[in-house]
Amino acid sequence: MSPDPAPPSGLGTPGAGQPEFVAPSGTPSVESGAPAATRPVPPILPPPDPATRVPAPPVGRRHAEPRRGRRAVVALVLAGGLLLIGILSALPLVPAALPPPGPVATPSPTVVTVNPASASAATRTLTSGGGLGTPVAFRSAAGAGTLTVTRATWTDAGEAPPPEGHRYLVLDIRIDCTAGTVPVSPVLLLVTAGDAAEFPGFGPALERPLAGRALAKGGHAEGQLGYVVPAGSVQLHLLDEELRRLAGVEVPAP
Secondary structure (H helix, E strand, C coil), rough: CCCCCCCCCCCCCCCCCCCCCCCCCCCCHHHHHHCCCCCCCEEEECCCHHEEEECCCHHHHHHHHHHHHHHHHHHHHHHHHHHHHHHHHCCCCCCCCCCCCCCCCCCCCCCCCCHHHHHHHCEEEEECCCCCCCCEECCCCCHHHHHHHHEEEEECCCCCCCCCCCCCEEEEEEEEEEEEEEEECCHHHEEEEHHHHHHCCCCCCCCCEECCCEEEEEEEEHHHHHHHCCCCCEEEEEHHHHHHHEEEEEEEEC
């Protein structure tokens, strides 16, 4: 009869005493003299679970810190500008360079004295002499009539002083229509003095200005005309609508 096979390695051998533990091969035993605490067995960790991985930070997060830094710089610049404005507004205004104070010169008003007596003395009214008071007949293609200068007044009084070397001449006239039609208008009454010719102008003060109209047979028109001419003898001419001279009356000098 063959002997019993040997028990497997690492298993306790039954006996009468306490069971004995046999350490597997390659594992240090207590009897080897080395403390068990100084020789730990490294644990075997399972592979990491993909679901438990930490998500990567968002792309824009890496730029958060520079943007926050720029905002801080802008806020600092604005605060500095406001502080500078406050300091400048608190400073007293420095006036521009002004001349030293002194008495202010007040311009004296110019006083112009008008002597009514002199103006009256410079006025002369004529009712005779030359052709004054005498009707002068005329005829045109449209009609016929007479022109009469009833009064001539030389004066320096008017709306404004006359130019130097000139005077105002105010003529009182009458136009009668004896046939056809006769147009009446201030622009058809011309005054000549030598080579100069003047139509009624601004300046003389008129009480009864001559009004324009068309006269029929038997009608007449009366009124005043004012001229600015050199003092001297002049001629008053009646013109037709073609500006042709129809009649002339001599007005004597003042």
